[in-house]
Amino acid sequence: MAIDTIWSYPPQAAHVHGLDLTGFTVVATDGTIGHVDREADHFGMRHLIVDTGVWVFGKSVLVPAGVVTGIDPEGRRVTVACSRGEVKAAPRFRIDSETMDPDYLTSVGDYYHRLPPREATTA
Structure with a gap:
């Protein structure tokens, strides 16, 4: 993944313009990491703030849009290309x-x- 694309949703993520991802479950390659608290796009750097709940001691994590591999609007699920x-x-x-x-x-x-590249997956 090129450094300049880390902040943009990849084509396979099928991000629908205007789709609010707040509350979507975020799933890594090896399990759930939390729920989207909000999306942001500061300085052209699109990212998700993910509430991890108790998994990371009640902390949030920032995930660049380019790490997203799939978005399932009906299942309210976002998949990411990392563990x-x-x-x-x-x-x-x-x-x-x-x-x-x-x-x-x-x-x-x-x-x-x-991070090592991963195969794209579907949500």
Whole structure:
């Protein structure tokens, strides 16, 4: 995945313009990671803030749109091309203002860009 596409939904994700993903379940390659709390697009860096519930001690994680491999509107499910451990190891999301910090977003994008490529899946 090219670094410049980490912030854009890939074609296979079939993201419908205007579709609100809030509340959708987010599923990694090895299980559920949480639910979409909200979407954001700051500085052209589209991403999801995912509420992990108790899985990561009640924390949220930031997932770039380019990691999404599928969106199932009827099943209210988003699949991502990484494992739960890879999501958990991403740069820690602490406060909402970090989504407005281009340096933080760049570090997250760099992290996900360096992950091994995975086959696209359907939701």
